[in-house]
Amino acid sequence: MIDLKNTPRERAILIALPVGGFTKEQVEEHLDELELLASTAGAETVFKILQDRIKPDPAYFIGKGKAEEIAQLIELNDIQIVIFDNDLNPTQVRNLEKLFNRKILDRSGLILDIFALHAKTREAKTQVELAQLEYMLPRLTRAWTHLSKQYGGIGTKGPGETQIETDRRLIRTRISKLKENLRKIESQQIVKSSARKKLINATLVGYTNAGKSTLLNLLTNASVLAEDKLFATLDSTTRIFNLEKNKQILLSDTVGFIRKLPAHLVASFKSTLNVVSDADVILHVIDASHDYFEDHIKTVDDTLRQLHCDKKLQIKIFNKIDALKEKDIINYISANYPGSYLVSAQRGIGIQKLKSALIDIYEQNFVEGELRISHTQPKKISMVYEIAEVLDTRYEDEFVLLKYRTSKINENHIKKLIQHN
Known part of the structure; x- marks a missing residue:
């Protein structure tokens, strides 16, 4: 258990269970990432708890004894929200809410909340609301409704604020309407993408916060928001990239991927992620300075498989090499990822070699x-x-x-x- 400095933000306890074959070290790193997610959503982490169990408890996930111990911690430290790194089922949520008398949020719910926070365009808002409603539907409980109305804050943005007035029938009706709206948006985008087929389409993908938007800004002089935050970009952005005189490609940036990305969120963002499906080449941006960058690579590759885009031409771009603590990592990447490129989008390092590779692709196609x-x-x-x-x-x-x-x-x-x- 790690006691962290508190601030006037919503106070949270984060909890993880080492399930799914992950080591203790990996789960600790997952908790660190959950802390970043919580911070992005507006919470200050007060405690991080890694509960050691062989398998989840069907009623309380972490076991009733541990849950009762945490309930005391909540009362003593004025905690407003408890966030689990794992997904919880409706029974576990109901039992924990009753015991803690606080908001309970799992990783999927937290990610959806951040998406609701960052959704700016009509398309993004529609996609997020659809994902939230599909997430909410099997989790409707009186306790959740009562807490969402009483406490507000994280986990209650978007449709959560009006849940007390909704029921399953109304939610299903709204889901159908949102899906129809997204079908219309998708058909409009098909028309737009067909008009772009004069040029090669390259799409930037990567784990969230890998530096895709920074790279897009550098290559195309775009003005895309590039922050050191998770999911700073939700909507896809496409710009013309001038490789050299009379040689242009279209370069697109889209939402970052993350481990345990809710399946219904990927489905809801299908219209945004069509830029990946339409791509002639995928530029996979990787944060080389992250200790677990190979886990990030696997997550992105798994998501590309989910989108049926894993067979496309892919170039791996290892970004943030200026932030490497150990220079031996460069040798490791070169040896294990032949054909990849080492760059710093922040400082413009290695960009010319990347350009040359794209010119080669252009000339071949x-x-x-x-x-x-x-x-x-x-x-x-x-x-x-x-x-x-x-x-x-x-x-x-x-x-x-x-x-x-x-x-x-x-x-x-x-x-x-x-x-x-």
Whole structure:
């Protein structure tokens, strides 16, 4: 148990159980991450507790004896909220709330609360509300309703504030409406993405706080919020990245991944995460200075599998090398992750090598060509403009001569145009 300095923020106890084959050291690191999540949500961690059990107690998760011990700690230290690193079932939540008489939140609920805090656009707010309602539906209890109304604060943002007036039927109706809204948003994005197929699409993915937004800002002069906080970015952002003269790609940033990311949250953010599905190349940004960066790599790769994007071309970018405490890590990364790139987005280190790699990908995937199309076939001329970047246009007596650059896939479509000319 670690006693930490308190501040006037909402006072919290964090609790973890070493389940799922994790070592004690790994679970302690998970607790540290939970503390960052709690801080992002607005809580000050007063105690962190690692309970050693072979398996979770079905009624109290940590066992009734330990729960009663923590109940005393809550009363003595004016704790307002108890946060578990593991997901709890409705029975465990109900029993713990009754015993503690405080808000109980698990890791998924905390992540959803942070997403609600950071959602700014209509799309993000819709996605977060859908995920919150799907999380809330099986957890509706009188005790939860009473506490959410009485205490407010963390874990009660968004739909939680009005839960006392809702029931399961109303929530299911609202879920259906939100899903329909997201389908409309997704169909609009399909139209937008089809218009972008003239260029290679590269998408930045990575564990939350790996430095994706900082890298996007450096490469494209974007003005995306880049903070040393978890989930600072929720909405995807796409900018043109000028590799060199007349060579451009589209570069997108999206929400960071994290271990134990709720499945319904990934599903709700499908429209935002479509930039990953649409990507020609995935740029996997990794915080090389983090002690458990290889766990982060696994989490991101697992999430990409969940999105059916694990077969795409992927480049690993190890960021924050300027913050490395041990320089031997550079040798370890070079030996174990061949073809990866070591950079510092903050200081601009290693960026030129990364650019060169992207230029190689560009040249491997893009071709230039010329074709003649009759003046009498304006639709075909228009189609070339839609799927290729037209570099030059010359008008002859009966034909239009177009010089273009496009992807190899679109080149095949253009060849078919010529065959039927």
